[in-house]
Amino acid sequence: MWHQEEIHLSERPRGFHLITHELVGALPWLAECERGLLHLQLLHTSASLTLNENSDPDVRHDLDAFLRELVPEGLPYFRHTLEGSDDMPAHVMASLMGTQLSLAVRSGRLALGTWQGIWLGEHREQGGERRILATLSGQD
Amino acid sequence: MWHQEEIHLSERPRGFHLITHELVGALPWLAECERGLLHLQLLHTSASLTLNENSDPDVRHDLDAFLRELVPEGLPYFRHTLEGSDDMPAHVMASLMGTQLSLAVRSGRLALGTWQGIWLGEHREQGGERRILATLSGQD
Amino acid sequence: MWHQEEIHLSERPRGFHLITHELVGALPWLAECERGLLHLQLLHTSASLTLNENSDPDVRHDLDAFLRELVPEGLPYFRHTLEGSDDMPAHVMASLMGTQLSLAVRSGRLALGTWQGIWLGEHREQGGERRILATLSGQD
Numbered sequence: 318m319w320h321q322e323e324i325h326l327s328e329r330p331r332g333f334h335l336i337t338h339e340l341v342g343a344l345p346w347l348a349e350c351e352r353g354l355l356h357l358q359l360l361h362t363s364a365s366l367t368l369n370e371n372s373d374p375d376v377r378h379d380l381d382a383f384l385r386e387l388v389p390e391g392l393p394y395f396r397h398t399l400e401g402s403d404d405m406p407a408h409v410m411a412s413l414m415g416t417q418l419s420l421a422v423r424s425g426r427l428a429l430g431t432w433q434g435i436w437l438g439e440h441r442e443q444g445g446e447r448r449i450l451a452t453l454s455g456q457d
Numbered sequence: 458m459w460h461q462e463e464i465h466l467s468e469r470p471r472g473f474h475l476i477t478h479e480l481v482g483a484l485p486w487l488a489e490c491e492r493g494l495l496h497l498q499l500l501h502t503s504a505s506l507t508l509n510e511n512s513d514p515d516v517r518h519d520l521d522a523f524l525r526e527l528v529p530e531g532l533p534y535f536r537h538t539l540e541g542s543d544d545m546p547a548h549v550m551a552s553l554m555g556t557q558l559s560l561a562v563r564s565g566r567l568a569l570g571t572w573q574g575i576w577l578g579e580h581r582e583q584g585g586e587r588r589i590l591a592t593l594s595g596q597d
Numbered sequence: 598m599w600h601q602e603e604i605h606l607s608e609r610p611r612g613f614h615l616i617t618h619e620l621v622g623a624l625p626w627l628a629e630c631e632r633g634l635l636h637l638q639l640l641h642t643s644a645s646l647t648l649n650e651n652s653d654p655d656v657r658h659d660l661d662a663f664l665r666e667l668v669p670e671g672l673p674y675f676r677h678t679l680e681g682s683d684d685m686p687a688h689v690m691a692s693l694m695g696t697q698l699s700l701a702v703r704s705g706r707l708a709l710g711t712w713q714g715i716w717l718g719e720h721r722e723q724g725g726e727r728r729i730l731a732t733l734s735g736q737d
Contacts (some may be wrong), residue, residue: 360710375536377613430500513675570640
């Protein structure tokens with residue numbers, strides 16, 4: 318079985334956001350898949366997708382704080398500055414975190430670890446709506 | 458063909474560990490796959506999976522040393538500190554390295570480059586046993 | 598449908614290179630795939646694959662400049678130094694960026710976002726030819 322669907326996420330503030338439930342809610346055909354893989358591709362280059370802790374919001378705060386320190390705005394060797402001082406750091410963060418994930422599916426559900434959740438990293442101050450293309454392949 | 462199996466790795470010390478042979482040994486059905494993809498998902502958020510050099514243990518030492526310098530314990534803006542000073546750095550490293558890999562399969566074997574091996578990154582001092590969910594899709 | 602093919606990329610200078618068109622040109626069977634996933638695995642450990650901005654070459658310059666600052670040559674705790682001072686930094690960058698990508702395919706084409714392109718990160722001064730193993734699974 319193959320399914321493919323584009324999911325639209327409303328604008329979120331800069332930082333990391335737990336989107337597991339919103340994504341799964343938009344993919345009802347997941348429930349029909351006994352064994353497979355769900356591929357998620359963010360269609361942007363200044364935001365990211367990563368798997369991390371699904372419980373304490375402080376973990377999301379801390380990873381965002383770490384990245385802001387690691388990739389500050391206004392680095393003297395940055396040339397790509399016309400789209401705003403937060404733009405080039407956002408491109409760097411997108412490649413450090415990644416923009417695509419493949420996730421195991423088992424018995425109609427994402428086979429995440431107990432503490433795993435899907436995070437959207439919004440790395441722009443005003444990133445606007447974000448789109449994810451979800452592709453499922455598997456056995457029903 | 459689809460196969461799915463959970464693999465249990467015994468506790469390892471903090472650092473990177475080459476696990477290619479242990480993983481392949483646990484997946485006998487790989488040999489039946491003429492062409493496909495093996496997906497590996499670590500079911501944890503304070504350890505990682507990455508592809509890197511399979512020969513000189515110094516490479517594993519050096520990447521671990523680099524990450525310990527990059528993400529030190531006790532950063533003043535970390536809020537998630539109740540689970541130990543190595544916990545939040547481990548979450549950061551997990552997202553920097555990644556926790557899932559898709560690997561090409563060809564003629565019944567992982568189609569790794571000559572120098573490529575699968576590394577488990579254990580980022581906690583006492584991470585305990587780690588579980589990987591392996592999913593194979595392919596042609597026999 | 599399954600297809601698998603090894604692609605050879607000629608030597609490029611150190612830095613990031615946009616390779617979307619070269620890759621797609623080497624995979625004519627992509628056009629027959631209505632819905633699927635293209636997996637790309639770089640068969641090396643001192644270069645990388647990442648998705649990022651496909652238009653302004655300054656973005657590629659800036660990410661490379663950032664990584665050279667982040668992972669300088671000659672760090673005092675590096676032990677893996679016999680293959681040249683650029684070698685261990687290249688291994689670090691390979692794991693930070695990643696060496697494999699899965700990309701959605703829709704209506705015979707890569708379903709990239711408007712601004713997304715596939716980048717090869719060449720992290721050695723003289724990395725030589727690089728090989729990518731491309732694996733497509735999907736519906737025709």
